[in-house]
Amino acid sequence: MPKSSNTSRLIVIEGLDGSGKATQAGLLAESLTAAGTPVRRISFPDYAHKSSIPVQMYLNGEIGSLEEVNVYAASTFYSIDRYISYQTDWSRDCKEGRLILADRYTTSNACHQMVKLPQKEWDGYLDWLADLEYTRMGLPEPGLVIYLDMDPNTSRRLLEKRYGGDESRKDLHEANLFYLLSCRGAALYAAEHWGWKVIRCCDGSDPYPPEQIHQAVLAEAEAWLSCQHPAESDGF
Numbered sequence: 001m002p003k004s005s006n007t008s009r010l011i012v013i014e015g016l017d018g019s020g021k022a023t024q025a026g027l028l029a030e031s032l033t034a035a036g037t038p039v040r041r042i043s044f045p046d047y048a049h050k051s052s053i054p055v056q057m058y059l060n061g062e063i064g065s066l067e068e069v070n071v072y073a074a075s076t077f078y079s080i081d082r083y084i085s086y087q088t089d090w091s092r093d094c095k096e097g098r099l100i101l102a103d104r105y106t107t108s109n110a111c112h113q114m115v116k117l118p119q120k121e122w123d124g125y126l127d128w129l130a131d132l133e134y135t136r137m138g139l140p141e142p143g144l145v146i147y148l149d150m151d152p153n154t155s156r157r158l159l160e161k162r163y164g165g166d167e168s169r170k171d172l173h174e175a176n177l178f179y180l181l182s183c184r185g186a187a188l189y190a191a192e193h194w195g196w197k198v199i200r201c202c203d204g205s206d207p208y209p210p211e212q213i214h215q216a217v218l219a220e221a222e223a224w225l226s227c228q229h230p231a232e233s234d235g236f
């Protein structure tokens with residue numbers, strides 16, 4: 001696990017496309033807020049901001065195919081989006097020690113970009129990524145990463161529902177099943193390497209009910225929070 005000097009009260013919900021990250025981030029935010037710990041929510045890519053334009057061009061296939069776009073270049077498009085978001089939006093909350101909850105973060109590059117490299121280059125990629133975002137750019141390093149481990153075939157079925165069978169609405173990543181299947185291997189590798197908490201989200205091909213997954217997510221968050229110093233604004 002990279003432990004830079006700027007580890008923060010930042011919880012990341014990570015998972016493949018269609019794994020239920022937004023649902024779980026919403027449920028976790030509700031539960032923590034109800035228990036007296038207000039949460040600042042963020043999400044990446046930051047589509048509402050022009051910082052994500054290179055990411056949007058990449059996902060639309062405007063820069064090249066999945067194989068053509070250099071892994072380090074593609075990763076950097078996302079890193080820049082995060083840096084701009086941090087600087088212009090949530091750095092103050094973070095420095096004041098508020099609890100931040102992110103739907104995707106640097107960790108998504110480890111799942112979705114690293115996989116395009118041969119496995120013998122994965123350790124080098126993870127070191128490069130942590131150095132770029134946490135050390136050089138000074139982005140906060142998450143204190144807790146929860147990986148929602150959904151079988152890629154199941155998440156693909158959930159994505160199909162989201163798009164109602166319209167293939168043209170899928171982005172560069174979602175359109176490639178082999179790629180999505182491979183991402184799980186990269187994600188589990190990164191989870192082991194960086195010490196993420198992995199929560200199994202399906203039994204064979206059937207997803208567990210969101211409330212059941214939420215209880216597991218909440219237990220991890222509460223266990224981690226109990227070891228943290230609360231911010232004064234949390235009302236403790």
Ligand SMILES: Cc1cn([C@H]2C[C@H](O)[C@@H](COP(=O)(O)OP(=O)(O)O)O2)c(=O)[nH]c1=O
Pocket residue numbers: 017018044045059078079104105106107108109112113171173174
């Ligand atoms: C945030 C982030 C996302 N990604 C990938 C994951 C997704 O395949 C894609 C778009 O993310 P996202 O918008 O979460 O997917 P969707 O809304 O279509 O479900 O970008 C990275 O490769 N690196 C990153 O840092």
